[in-house]
Amino acid sequence: MTLRARDLGEFALIERLLARLEPGGPGVIVGPGDDAAAVRVSQETVLATADLLLEGVHFDMGLSSPEDVGWKALAVNLSDIAAMGGVPRFALVSFGAPAGAAAATLEQLYGGLGECARSFDVAVVGGDTVQADRLIVSVAVIGEPGAAGIVTRAGARPGDLVCVTGAVGRAAAGLALLRAGSNDARSAAVLERFPSLADAHRRPAPRTREGEAAARAGATAMIDLSDGLGRDVEHLCERSGAGARLNAAAIPIAPGVAETAAWAGTDVMTLAVGGGDDYELAITIPADRFDALAEALAPIPVTRIGEMIEGTDAVLDRGDGKTEPLSALGWDHFQEDA
Amino acid sequence: MTLRARDLGEFALIERLLARLEPGGPGVIVGPGDDAAAVRVSQETVLATADLLLEGVHFDMGLSSPEDVGWKALAVNLSDIAAMGGVPRFALVSFGAPAGAAAATLEQLYGGLGECARSFDVAVVGGDTVQADRLIVSVAVIGEPGAAGIVTRAGARPGDLVCVTGAVGRAAAGLALLRAGSNDARSAAVLERFPSLADAHRRPAPRTREGEAAARAGATAMIDLSDGLGRDVEHLCERSGAGARLNAAAIPIAPGVAETAAWAGTDVMTLAVGGGDDYELAITIPADRFDALAEALAPIPVTRIGEMIEGTDAVLDRGDGKTEPLSALGWDHFQEDA
Numbered sequence: 001m002t003l004r005a006r007d008l009g010e011f012a013l014i015e016r017l018l019a020r021l022e023p024g025g026p027g028v029i030v031g032p033g034d035d036a037a038a039v040r041v042s043q044e045t046v047l048a049t050a051d052l053l054l055e056g057v058h059f060d061m062g063l064s065s066p067e068d069v070g071w072k073a074l075a076v077n078l079s080d081i082a083a084m085g086g087v088p089r090f091a092l093v094s095f096g097a098p099a100g101a102a103a104a105t106l107e108q109l110y111g112g113l114g115e116c117a118r119s120f121d122v123a124v125v126g127g128d129t130v131q132a133d134r135l136i137v138s139v140a141v142i143g144e145p146g147a148a149g150i151v152t153r154a155g156a157r158p159g160d161l162v163c164v165t166g167a168v169g170r171a172a173a174g175l176a177l178l179r180a181g182s183n184d185a186r187s188a189a190v191l192e193r194f195p196s197l198a199d200a201h202r203r204p205a206p207r208t209r210e211g212e213a214a215a216r217a218g219a220t221a222m223i224d225l226s227d228g229l230g231r232d233v234e235h236l237c238e239r240s241g242a243g244a245r246l247n248a249a250a251i252p253i254a255p256g257v258a259e260t261a262a263w264a265g266t267d268v269m270t271l272a273v274g275g276g277d278d279y280e281l282a283i284t285i286p287a288d289r290f291d292a293l294a295e296a297l298a299p300i301p302v303t304r305i306g307e308m309i310e311g312t313d314a315v316l317d318r319g320d321g322k323t324e325p326l327s328a329l330g331w332d333h334f335q336e337d338a
Numbered sequence: 339m340t341l342r343a344r345d346l347g348e349f350a351l352i353e354r355l356l357a358r359l360e361p362g363g364p365g366v367i368v369g370p371g372d373d374a375a376a377v378r379v380s381q382e383t384v385l386a387t388a389d390l391l392l393e394g395v396h397f398d399m400g401l402s403s404p405e406d407v408g409w410k411a412l413a414v415n416l417s418d419i420a421a422m423g424g425v426p427r428f429a430l431v432s433f434g435a436p437a438g439a440a441a442a443t444l445e446q447l448y449g450g451l452g453e454c455a456r457s458f459d460v461a462v463v464g465g466d467t468v469q470a471d472r473l474i475v476s477v478a479v480i481g482e483p484g485a486a487g488i489v490t491r492a493g494a495r496p497g498d499l500v501c502v503t504g505a506v507g508r509a510a511a512g513l514a515l516l517r518a519g520s521n522d523a524r525s526a527a528v529l530e531r532f533p534s535l536a537d538a539h540r541r542p543a544p545r546t547r548e549g550e551a552a553a554r555a556g557a558t559a560m561i562d563l564s565d566g567l568g569r570d571v572e573h574l575c576e577r578s579g580a581g582a583r584l585n586a587a588a589i590p591i592a593p594g595v596a597e598t599a600a601w602a603g604t605d606v607m608t609l610a611v612g613g614g615d616d617y618e619l620a621i622t623i624p625a626d627r628f629d630a631l632a633e634a635l636a637p638i639p640v641t642r643i644g645e646m647i648e649g650t651d652a653v654l655d656r657g658d659g660k661t662e663p664l665s666a667l668g669w670d671h672f673q674e675d676a
Contacts, residue, residue, distance in 0.1 A: 023545060029383060029488075030422075030488065030490055033419040033491075034421050034422070034490050034491050034492070034577070035387065035417075035419075035421035035422050035491065035560070035561060035562055036363045036385045036387035036418045036421070036424065036479075036481070037385065037386045037387065037421045038383055038384070038385050038386075038422065038483070038488050038490075039383070039386065040382055040383055040384075040603075042382065044378055044379055044380065045367060045376055045377070045378055045379075046377050046378075046379050046384060046480065047373045047374045047375065047376050048374060048376075048377065048428065048430055048463065048464065048478070048480055049373065049374035049375065049430070049464060050430040050431075050464065050465050050466055050476070050478055051432065051466045052432035052433070052434060052466045052474065052476055053468075054434060054468060054470055056471075057469055057470065058468070059351065063433075080373040080374045081373075081374055083373035083374070084368075084372070084373050084374045084376065089387065092387070092388040092478050093388075094388045094389065094390035094476055094478075095390070096390060096392060105377050124529055125386065126386065126387060126388065127388050128388055128389045128390045129449050130390050130391075130392060130395060130396070131395055132392055132395065135395075136390065136474065136476075137390075138388070138390055138432055138474075140386070140388055140430050140432075140478035141374075142384065142386055142480065143374070144675070145376070150367075150368065150376050152368055152372050152376075153371075153372050153373065154372070163342065164391075166575060222373070223373060224373055239371065239372070274570050325583055329596035333581065
């Protein structure tokens with residue numbers, strides 16, 4: 001018989017879930033189980049971020065394992081701290097599940113969350129558990145500035161290079177292929193050849209080391225790629241009061257993304273610039289600091305993909321004399337399904 | 339025509355909602371709109387807590403206004419910081435809403451949240467906005483220890499008095515009466531006579547000043563009453579490794595609770611000890627510190643309702659020679675609807 005959340009009750013369930021996490025950790029004064037957590041920080045500046053992930057909106061239990069969902073719910077928050085040049089330290093995890101959810105599923109979700117926490121030296125110090133009609137995972141993370149202080153979205157200046165870590169389009173391609181399922185022989189063949197695409201959707205790797213290193217190398221602004229390269233560079237432009245021109249030919253497209261675009265009958269830029277969830281970092285930096293940046297981020301590659309410009313236009317240069325606004329390749333939580 | 343979330347899109351919606359909050363505040367280095375918030379804290383110990391509120395589980399839009407929901411989502415977190423003897427400082431608000439939700443409703447929700455934030459000198463510094471099939475409000479709060487340091491649930495010792503601020507049963511009575519609605523003439527009459535019962539359910543007042551004052555007066559342990567006096571004193575006993583004996587006759591029952599119990603045909607203790615959501619504080623303290631506690635909390639009353647005892651039994655003494663376990667009067671998120 002399957003043991004379900006309701007068979008355990010809230011408090012026994014919480015005990016089982018907490019057992020999947022590392023107890024304590026450096027700086028944890030009061031961990032889970034009190035009214036609030038108490039933690040020790042080493043600086044007077046503290047970073048804080050939160051993300052809410054919903055079943056059916058941000059993840060699909062048919063495409064991701066419970067472990068994947070737990071990993072990703074924490075990873076996307078660590079990515080936000082990374083994009084400030086910070087070091088994540090502590091997490092609060094609030095989660096909702098149906099009373100009929102299998103206890104094993106919830107334990108697996110916490111297992112993935114704990115794996116991510118251990119990988120990035122983050123302690124889960126508290127949260128909340130409620131009954132819901134579908135899975136909800138809401139995570140808040142507290143971090144500290146890195147050695148070079150914080151880097152916001154607002155510091156980019158015309159003339160700065162726009163750079164990106166790793167390669168883009170992976171997560172959007174992976175999600176498209178996973179959604180097509182195994183009944184589609186062509187998409188299944190692409191997925192079999194490029195399994196890293198599915199991994200990118202399921203288990204994004206936040207660039208925490210790279211964000212701090214970029215700050216030390218002289219990054220003027222940073223943002224992590226959650227909404228998609230195009231939309232996220234737009235955000236950076238808005239906050240910096242400047243424009244950007246990205247060169248389509250320079251954008252590092254992940255292996256398998258072109259094959260996915262060909263299968264889907266879409267432009268590769270739709271996945272690479274319009275597709276979200278890559279959790280790479282877009283970094284602006286004066287041109288004379290680029291070598292230092294590349295050196296600091298190695299072995300993770302960093303590529304110059306364009307530059308900040310005067311004005312407010314954020315455009316993609318296709319190299320054929322035409323440019324198009326980056327927003328034409330974006331998406332929107334509240335409008336896409338309208 | 340009603341303006342809806344989908345008509346605005348995510349980013350324009352966020353702009354409108356943020357306009358309902360006070361911008362910035364002491365200690366806010368980077369507020370909403372970047373990857374993470376950056377805030378200045380004055381101590382190396384930081385308190386953190388999070389609560390997740392769901393429409394249909396924690397609030398009913400037929401019984402509470404959007405402003406009430408916003409107020410309560412923040413207030414319950416401030417109450418957690420209060421129960422540590424701390425001072426709340428910053429909040430992250432993640433929220434989900436249907437694409438078809440009226441923009442005005444969401445602005446009202448943020449209006450109530452902003453009102454609570456202003457009342458308790460808390461700055462909303464970030465969060466997340468997602469599309470959901472019903473309203474979800476997930477709040478995390480960062481605070482600092484008060485002048486006397488933190489007070490956990492774990493410090494109560496046999497012989498300590500168990501005390502409670504204010505009076506109990508109000509929120510559970512209010513919810514029962516609101517649910518009965520205006521078609522029930524008897525419950526409507528009780529509600530009209532005791533409107534504070536509905537207020538207690540809709541807009542709980544977190545005891546932030548009192549929590550810090552209790553810590554200074556020598557409180558050995560504290561917990562806020564969210565699950566109900568019985569269940570919450572049990573939690574305190576478990577963490578302190580001791581038992582408790584509460585005297586039913588000493589428990590301060592809020593005006594109208596007895597009338598509500600009479601209408602509902604239930605024992606008044608079911609509402610007062612079993613009912614949740616009062617957000618009063620249960621405080622343990624050595625008997626010789628009680629006068630100092632009462633003095634520190636005035637004008638909010640504090641009442642001795644029992645004492646901590648050896649062992650692990652947490653019981654209610656009805657005064658007729660019989661005791662019953664406090665857990666018999668509690669409730670459980672995952673089991674109650676099973």
